[in-house]
Structure formats: C-alpha cells, structure tokens
Amino acid sequence: MAISLRKARTIIRKALEKGRELDLKPLSVVVLDAGGHVQAFEREDGASPGRFQIAHGKAHGAVMFGAPSSVIGEIAKERPHFGAALSGVYGGQIVPVPGGVLIKDKKGAIIGAVGVTGDTSENDAAAALAGIEAAGLVGVV
Template structure:
C-alpha cells in the first residue's frame, strides 16, 4: 500500500498554511498522519496556541482510524452521540469529531493518511487541509 512520504507531508503542511495566510485566518497548526495514525509531520504557526498539536492530531486521528472525515464524524455525533462517545472510549479520548480532519486518498481511492488542521473555524480548517492535500496531488475527503 502506498503511504504519504515525508516530502509530500511537508508539501501538504506548507500549502495548507499558505491557504490560511491567503484567507487571513488565525494562526494554524497542521499535522499529517499516515494510514496507521502515526505522525508524519507537524507544524504550528507563530501565535498558535501550544495545545493546537493535540487538537489537530485528534481531528486527523478520528478521520484515519474511522475512515470518516471530520464533517461526517460531526454529523454522526449529532445523530448518534453514544457512538462517538464509544469511539472516544475505545481510542482514549483521542478523537475530535469536527471538520478539519481530512482523509487523504491516493489516485486509486485508497486511504493513505489524514490531515488535521486547527486554529480557526472548523470549516476554514477543513478548507486549508483540503487545499494542502490537493496541492500534493492526492484527493481530499472533508
């Protein structure tokens, strides 16, 4: 199975942050996880709160571990809160079911990782993540 290279992970981060600056968003933090939920790369902009790593990681972790992007997780949490509570129990509270956790798919459609962005409104975080993923020639599922 293909994986996200460190070089591609850095491209995703660089482009996501560039999109955030273009949109004049609050300082962002971006993490890229591989298909097993392990950190490939992370960056936090100057001025972003120090706790942003954990939030970005939790957004991405839920996406890759469930195979469900943050937007779908949020809808599921609104419809079946007990399910997302159970998921968080299984994963030790490491899932934040909101937009900004974006699935990364290769050209064949296989999930090869996830990106988590945090720092602004969740919808803006997701837009920046998707921009970075697509700039690295992958498909983004928000």
C-alpha cells in the first residue's frame, strides 16, 4: 500500500494541529513514501529556513534503515562509528534524533515515514505520531 497524497495531507495537517494544541514552536513536517522519496512537506511561518533538510533527514534515515530515528539515535550514541557510517552511506541524509517516525499499514508493512522538526525532539515525535494516527495508520516512534 502506498501513501496517497490525501493521506499525506491529513498527516501533515494533524501533526501541525497537534503542535498548535501543545503550543510548540513552529513545526516543519515531511511525509516520505516507502522508497524514502518526498510525498509532501509544509513549513510553518516562523520556522527557520533550513528545516526541510532536518525533517527530511529524520524521516529518510528511518525509511532507509527501517527503524525510527530514535532507534538510529541510540545506535549513534552507543556505536558512533556505526552512526557515522550510516551518515556516510546515505550521503549525510540522516538525522539520528527522535522525530522520524515510521508509518505502517494495518498489516504491519512499512509504507513510509514522517519527519518533524521545530520543537524538542520528543515533542516533534509526538506531533508526527498524532498525524499518522489521525490518518488511520500506525506509527513507530
């Protein structure tokens, strides 16, 4: 199953709504498909200009390695040489802190990832998860 643009829009809107609800700083949200390619992205007014790259790196690492960015962050902390290698093989397009959340369908297949940046990494991840669940999908934080 692919993520339709309609689903991607829902994920982004609901993630941003969650941010407003929790009074977070301006968020940026990207949705990647199962191949790690950009489906949709929005950056809220007031966010710094370089937020696409961070949101993308969180979600891209998650899809490519098959684990949420929080797990990649644990790897990077415990085995820095492996974290550095992942950055190398993925051309630097990996951000190993929470906020890159895998999207699974009801059968458990990974169909993409959401990357959120702007507030604390934990709040970013919470907003991503809220968006995914509002779209009727399963998030792996």
